[in-house]
Amino acid sequence: MVLRKLAGRLRQLGPLTTGAVVATAVLVAGTVLAAALGSTRIAVCLLALLLALAVAGVLRVNLRLLGLRADRREIRDLRVVLDQTQRRVVAAVERQRLDTEDRHRELTDAVARVQRIADRGLRDLRFTVPREVEATVQLFQGLTPRAPMPSSGDYALNPTDLLELVFLVRTGKPRLVLELGSGTSTIWLAYVLEQHGGRLISLDHDPDYANRTRAALHAHGLTGVAEVRDAPLAPVDLDGRTYSWYDPAVLEDLDDIDFLLIDGPPAAVGPDSRYPALPVTGPRLADRATIVVDDAGRKDEQAALQRWLSDVDGLSRGDELLGRHAVLLLNRAAAGELASLSGETRG
Ligand SMILES: C[S@@+](CC[C@H](N)C(=O)[O-])C[C@H]1O[C@@H](n2cnc3c(N)ncnc32)[C@H](O)[C@@H]1O
Known part of the structure; x- marks a missing residue:
């Protein structure tokens, strides 16, 4: 049961880690066997290989950690760039909004001015012009x-x-x-x-x-x-x-x-x-x-x-x-x- 669980866990590991685990197990077993049989030289050799395997493992983990740190820095830089871009986009949109508001105000003022001129023109046509024409006629009649x-x-x-x-x-x-x-x-x-x-x-x-x-x-x-x-x-x-x-x-x-x-x-x-x-x-x-x-x-x-x-x-x-x-x-x-x-x- 325990062995099946262990085999299941091993299957989840990558091939390199599985290889390292198997090699470690073989080396440990070899070392124990050599020591038990009184073959000190072989036991020492196997121990040295075990040590080398451990150092390689530590090195690999370190390299992984270094890579992770680099990834984090990159992510932080990316976040800064993203923030700046977001701020720039928001500012550009705000500028555009204000510009549009200004244009809208200018346009409304211009329309109001034209309206006033048109109203004055209409008033002139309806009241001032007839009044002045009537006055002119009276002047020349007298x-x-x-x-x-x-x-x-x-x-x-x-x-x-x-x-x-x-x-x-x-x-x-x-x-x-x-x-x-x-x-x-x-x-x-x-x-x-x-x-x-x-x-x-x-x-x-x-x-x-x-x-x-x-x-x-x-x-x-x-x-x-x-x-x-x-x-x-x-x-x-x-x-x-x-x-x-x-x-x-x-x-x-x-x-x-x-x-x-x-x-x-x-x-x-x-x-x-x-x-x-x-x-x-x-x-x-x-x-x-x-x-x-x-x-x-x-x-x-x-x-x-x-x-x-x-x-x-x-x-x-x-x-x-x-x-x-x-x-x-x-x-x-x-x-x-x-x-x-x-x-x-x-x-
Ligand atoms: C109000 S205007 C006098 C108009 C005059 N009482 C009339 O009803 O015909 C006053 C002064 O403006 C000057 N002026 C008259 N007609 C002008 C014109 N078309 N352009 C510029 N100045 C003028 C003349 O010097 C005149 O004395």
Whole structure:
């Protein structure tokens, strides 16, 4: 039974180990037999062979262990490489995810921008264009120009604003109108003033635009009614701040201005470019005057309106029917003298 178990175990071993076991058994048996028979030499020889077999066995086991250690090191190195590769793959996937998120955000923003533009375009088509067309029709119904009217481009007053401007001048019949910023509005104003005998002085800081407006006045036969003055921008000091505004020297011969249109200088010349209009022209305004401020919804113009309304006695807001301008009414008789906003610019 024991022998069968042993044989079964031996069968599980490899052929080399089985050979070694068998050789060991033979050598041990041989050694015992030789010793028993008194053959010492043979016994010693067999013992030496047994020893050699044992040393070979130990060597083999050592070699196996060395191989195992090398395998373990290799496995450890492989695991490090695997970890690094895994980390690199995760980082690449994360980068890709963030990139995709960025692209998605950019795309969503672009779509929203296009949507806003399309909405504005649609709104313009549905409301602004018909409104401006109606205003243009009304303008030309009230007045027949003697020459082609210059187009109201980006910089000019909109037809709706022009329509109310023409209405205010036609009904108010001012004697002297001062316009800050010349253009198409100069021609329209001049036509209306011609009807009741008023006069228009228009300032322009840009000699090219001043010349264009002069040429248009000439073509329409309005040079007797309106004059365009070159007014280069100059530093204007007010309340400790310097503004870039029309050189006040060009206003020296003007008094009792009863209508002021503020449509220049353009915002591009500097911040709060239109604020000096009232402080500088204030002393030259008539006791009763109407002031129209274009682009009244813009931040700088809003701030200027607030300051004027709180600083200038007798100044109040008038009614606005159409457009994006503001109307101010000056009534000095009711409120006393206009505060001496810019004594230095006059004196
Ligand atoms: C708002 S614009 C004045 C427009 C004028 N009141 C009108 O309604 O026709 C103010 C100034 O901008 C300048 N300007 C006018 N048209 C321009 C244009 N198309 N490009 C650049 N500047 C312009 C002129 O110097 C003008 O005095």
